[in-house]
Amino acid sequence: MGRFWPLPLVALTAAVSAPAALLVSGRWWWAAGPALALTCVGAADLVRRRHSVRRNHPPAGRLRRPAAGPHPRWEAVREPRADAWDGPEFLVPSLRPAEAAEEPPVVRVGGPDCSQPYDMALLNVSAMSFGALSARAVLALSRGAALGRFAQDTGEGGLSEHHLRGGGDLVWEIGTGYFGCRGDDGRLDWREFADKAALPEVKCVSLKLSQGASPGMGAVLPAVKVSAEIARERRVPEGVDVVSPPSHRMFSTPRELVLFLARLREAAGGKPVGLKLCVGARREFLAVCRAMLAEGAVPDFVVVDGAEGGTGAAPSGFAGRLGMPLTQGLVTVHNALVGVGLRDRVRIGASGRVATGWDVVARLVQGADYTNAARAMMLAVGCVRAGRCHTGGCPAGVATQDPLRTRRLHVTDRARQVERYQRETVRDAVRIMAAMGVREPGALAPGHLVRRVAPGVERSYADLYEWLAPGELLAGPPPSWEADWKAADPDRFG
Numbered sequence: 001m002g003r004f005w006p007l008p009l010v011a012l013t014a015a016v017s018a019p020a021a022l023l024v025s026g027r028w029w030w031a032a033g034p035a036l037a038l039t040c041v042g043a044a045d046l047v048r049r050r051h052s053v054r055r056n057h058p059p060a061g062r063l064r065r066p067a068a069g070p071h072p073r074w075e076a077v078r079e080p081r082a083d084a085w086d087g088p089e090f091l092v093p094s095l096r097p098a099e100a101a102e103e104p105p106v107v108r109v110g111g112p113d114c115s116q117p118y119d120m121a122l123l124n125v126s127a128m129s130f131g132a133l134s135a136r137a138v139l140a141l142s143r144g145a146a147l148g149r150f151a152q153d154t155g156e157g158g159l160s161e162h163h164l165r166g167g168g169d170l171v172w173e174i175g176t177g178y179f180g181c182r183g184d185d186g187r188l189d190w191r192e193f194a195d196k197a198a199l200p201e202v203k204c205v206s207l208k209l210s211q212g213a214s215p216g217m218g219a220v221l222p223a224v225k226v227s228a229e230i231a232r233e234r235r236v237p238e239g240v241d242v243v244s245p246p247s248h249r250m251f252s253t254p255r256e257l258v259l260f261l262a263r264l265r266e267a268a269g270g271k272p273v274g275l276k277l278c279v280g281a282r283r284e285f286l287a288v289c290r291a292m293l294a295e296g297a298v299p300d301f302v303v304v305d306g307a308e309g310g311t312g313a314a315p316s317g318f319a320g321r322l323g324m325p326l327t328q329g330l331v332t333v334h335n336a337l338v339g340v341g342l343r344d345r346v347r348i349g350a351s352g353r354v355a356t357g358w359d360v361v362a363r364l365v366q367g368a369d370y371t372n373a374a375r376a377m378m379l380a381v382g383c384v385r386a387g388r389c390h391t392g393g394c395p396a397g398v399a400t401q402d403p404l405r406t407r408r409l410h411v412t413d414r415a416r417q418v419e420r421y422q423r424e425t426v427r428d429a430v431r432i433m434a435a436m437g438v439r440e441p442g443a444l445a446p447g448h449l450v451r452r453v454a455p456g457v458e459r460s461y462a463d464l465y466e467w468l469a470p471g472e473l474l475a476g477p478p479p480s481w482e483a484d485w486k487a488a489d490p491d492r493f494g
C-alpha cells in the first residue's frame with residue numbers, strides 16, 4: 001500500500017489548506033491550489049485503463065518516463081539517426097520489388113508422424129510462465145493471440161486457467177520440473193499430460209531442454225512470487241523458492257530424448273511436438289540428429305533460443321555468457337538438419353531479441369521458419385522496464401503476483417495492444433520481403449543478408465557461413481564438420 005501514500009497526502013493537504021484559504025487567509029491558496037490539482041490528477045489516474053503505472057502509483061506515476069519499445073500503432077516514417085546509415089548488417093532490396101502478400105504467411109508445423117498439424121504465424125509469443133507473469137498479463141497475451149490468430153508459448157510454469165480463458169492458440173511448454181503434469185515422484189504424469197494435451201486450445205507441445213538466458217541450469221521462481229495459486233498449479237510449497245532441476249529425469253541420452261518426444265506426440269493425439277534449446281557444442285546437436293536417424297523418431301519443430309535472451313529467473317552472469325548467440329545457433333541447427341536430410345520435416349523457430357519486422361526477416365534468412373518474441377510482447381502488455389521482475393514489485397502489474405498491483409492492468413486494452421503490435425510487425429516484415437522481391441519466406445536465401453566485416457568490406461551470409469547440401473553429412477561431411485560428426489554419439493551427450 002506504500003505506493004498509494006502520495007494521493008492521501010495531497011488530499012489531506014487540500015482538505016486542510018482549502019478551508020484555511022477560504023476562512024483564514026488567501027495566502028493558503030499557495031498550498032491549497034497545487035494540492036487540489038494533484039488530488040484531481042491522482043483521482044483520475046485511479047480510473048485510467050491504459051496506464052498501469054499511473055493507476056498503481058497515483059499521481060507519482062506521472063513522473064516516470066514511458067519505456068522505449070515497440071509501439072502497437074503504425075507510426076509515421078522518421079529520419080534514422082546518423083549512425084544508422086553505417087549499421088553492421090542490412091537486407092538486400094531488389095530493383096524489381098514484388099507485391100506484398102495480402103494475407104500474412106503462415107508456416108505448417110507437423111511432419112509425417114503428426115496427425116494434427118498447426119499453421120504457425122511468423123511472429124508469436126515466446127515462453128513466459130504464469131508465475132513469472134501475473135494472471136492478468138498471461139490472460140492479456142492469450143486474448144491478444146486469439147485476436148491476432150498467433151500462438152502463445154505457456155512457458156514451463158504449467159498450463160493455467162488464465163492461458164485457457166483467453167482462447168488463444170497455445171504451445172504448451174514442458175520443462176524439467178514437469179509443472180502442470182508433474183507426478184508425486186517428480187516425473188512426468190502421462191495420464192495428466194494426455195488429458196491436458198487433448199484440450200483444443202493446445203496446438204503444440206514443446207519440450208524445453210535449455211533457454212538462452214540460463215542454459216545448463218533450471219529456472220528459479222522467487223519465493224515472493226509463489227502465491228497460493230502458483231503453489232497449487234505447480235504442486236510446490238507456497239512462499240518457497242521454486243528451483244527447476246537442471247536436466248530432465250525422463251531421459252539421459254539423445255536416443256532416449258527422441259524416443260521420449262515420439263511418445264509425447266503419441267500421448268498428445270498426434271499434435272506437433274518439438275524441443276527448445278540454446279545450442280552449445282555443435283556435436284551435441286549432431287548427436288541428437290544421429291539419434292533421429294537411428295530411431296526414425298523426428299520432432300516436428302526445434303525452437304532455437306539465443307544466448308542473448310533475457311530472464312528474471314537466472315543469475316545475471318548467465319545471460320549472454322553461455323551458449324551460442326541466436327545467429328550462430330540458427331545456422332548450426334539449420335545446417336545440421338539439412339546435412340542429415342531432415343530439414344524438410346522439421347520447422348525451426350527463433351527466439352532471442354526479436355522485436356521488429358527487420359528482426360523477423362533476418363532470422364528467416366538465417367535459417368528460421370518463424371519467430372517468437374518475449375521482451376517485445378511484455379512491452380506491448382504494459383511492461384515499463386522497471387527491472388523488478390524478480391522482486392514481485394512490478395509497478396505495471398505485469399511481472400508480479402501482488403493482487404493490488406495486478407488489478408490495475410486492464411486486460412482488454414492490453415490484449416488489443418498485443419494484437420496490434422504483432423499485426424503491424426508481421427505486416428512490416430511482409431513489406432520488407434516485398435521490397436526484396438520476395439512474397440513468401442521460403443524464397444529468402446543467405447545472400448539476402450549482408451554484414452559489413454570491415455570498413456568498405458561487405459560479405460553476404462552466403463559467403464560468411466558454410467551452408468551444407470541436403471544429406472551432405474551422410475554422404476561425406478566437409479572437413480569443417482568432420483570431427484564433430486564423428487564425435488557425435490546418439491547414446492551420450494557431450
